[in-house]
Amino acid sequence: MQKQEFTITVYTENQVGLLNRIAIIFSRRKINIESLNTSPSEVDSVHRFTIVINEYEEVVRKLCRQIEKQVDVLKAYYNTNDEIVWQELAMYKVPTDVIAEEVKVERLLSQHGAKAVVIRKDYTVFEVSGHREETDKLIEVLEPFGLIEFVRSARVAIIKNSDGFHSKLKEFEYKEPGEHAVENEFLDKNQEVFSM
């Protein structure tokens, strides 16, 4: 087994301090978080964390259990990259005069699917969403043309084989949840969406 990129999706209550509670599960074990995003989810009042780490599957499974053990966490899933659809958003600030002068730049930008978000006299901001390699490539392209600023967001990911959280949440709200809510790994290992 090798270390690989895993995306952890955590459904949680919206509680102050929960971010810290989840983050220290990683830092305590000296595991670096590559990317972390928090956002609302498909369910009103339920939050969704998307965490990317590079680890062995065994470690990721244990981490998910530790995460799920937290009182305010509803569910944690982990997936490999081929089980998810994912994107990161990048923004690039470049001097406007360079772009205006060099036709090549415009062509390069459109080749990379960049869209102008803001155009000012002094600079233009482009946006690209995609996988990391793609957004990274554009940095290289733009550097010779005086890239002023670059920023990239955390990963957001959709699990290909997930039915979303609406029905699960209903289970959770019952005092005696069905087996869905308390999935047992040994039985569910055939499921395509890894979950615990």
Place this chain on the structure above:
Amino acid sequence: METLELKKQKVEEVKPITISGSAAVLEAFLAEGVDTIFGYPGGAIMPIYDALYDYNNRLKHILVRHEQGAIHAAQGYARASGKTGVVFATSGPAATNLVTGLADAMIDSTPVVCVTGQVFAHLLGTDAFQETDVINITTPITKWNYQVTDAKEIPSVLAKAFHIAGTGRPGPVLIDITKNAQLQMIEYSGYEKCTHIRSYRPKPIVRKEYIEEAAKLINEAKKPFVIFGQGVILGKAEKEFTKFIEKGGLPAAWTIMGMSAIPTNHPLAVGMLGMHGNYGPNLLTNECDVLIAVGMRFDDRVTGRLDKYAKQAKVIHLDIDPAEIDKNVKATVGVWGDCKETLPLLTELIQQKVYPQWLKQFKDCTTKEEDKVIKEELNPSKDELTMGEVIKLLNDLTKGEAIIVTDVGQHQMVACRYAQMNQSKSNITSGGLGTMGFALPAAIGAKYGAPDRTVVAIIGDGGVQMTIQELGTIMQFKPDVKILILNNSFLGMVRQWQELFHQNRYSFVDITSPDFVQVAKGYYIDGQSVNERSKLKGALETMLNHKGSYLLEVKVGKENNVFPMVPQGRGVAEIVLCKEEL
């Protein structure tokens, strides 16, 4: 901000009365059946203490001498009673004084609810006087924590706190209440206990498939071996567990935390696991064919080197906490669930059996251990007193009915190795964290938790000096605690390691002590010190028969070692019986 708590409060309100946030805290305690609070007042918790003035006839408050003492006392209370212990402390230094106890309660799964005062909400983050970020400090060492800034949240947050602390795998909860919320008047319409939190599942659902698989493994086993932890006690499943091992004829060994879940002299009891546990259970862990772990978490002090641990065995692991299964030892069959539910199901499916040959192997190990270790420890040929003979006499006098609270070190290992215990919740010790200074305050709490039982605190000369100020609590509130100091004039356990693994280089383990009897006298506590065998039994009798607390110091041999031992980094089967085998 509309938090979940506030939302819930909005529904159905019946004839509210107006009370302060502080009174709401105390009302919650009463509704949860709290009878004793361990605490210490200060600026940021004054409104709660002011309210307590009017509840004094319904809630006992024990004023400790240090907040660490408060939380250890609450732990002792919880462990002796099976109920949730409760602590009050103010903000800043008082809250940070709770940290050791919270970490201890977290790792030993002890239900405790701590209420800390906090500066006014508008001062949060301003480095106000005695402001400390207690929520973030305690996040990794609490099962749950929450800061209340609006008193309307108090009833439901405390209800959640007690629910979370006491259910599932128990643990400490800390509620930090800003001073404005304590003072705030709210419309109060009674207390509603919390029975369900949608994101919190205290007990995984039991799946019959796994019970069946486990039963099959047990029924096919030639050398099954049960190892159990505190889960049996926390799950109040002592009877279910006993039925299980008795039907299956299964030899059973305890972790230090599981000790007393079955009587130590039960015919199927084969002793204690772990670094200083018994020879048989350690050695034969690597010979059994099915290892059945119940409510225990395979701590490294139990497993020794993991890659040499029970490799030959199929492992069945019953635990309420899914995160424990496969964490350290891969389970062949993991049975998720409360053992109070899973054990009877399993018992039903296993065959009635006996394993005379297999049990004899344990007996042979015991005989070997007796020859090489136990005989000399309990009936020493030398003049110097041993810790073991003190425990043996204590057994004779208490008949195994006492609660034994131990601190950390050699005396702890010796006490747990030799103490006889007839009933559950008799062993109170800091197992996971190994907190020196635990025993004296925990013993105070244990006495409040089990007022009808004899409570003996067994403490080293080092550890007792860590929380010796709690003699003041004993002086003032007079819980009947017997304090037995086993004084070897060393930080014994560290000295033992320095002798065995650091070529006798005794680096700062030589610790001097005050005249403990004089110190006790200063606190108006009677006591005596003995260093002769002829006086030992009489002294122990005096201590036990004394009306009220008593301190007995026993001066034991300075350089005795605890054996057997699984040296760190070795497998359980590499357990040694004496220094020469190392």
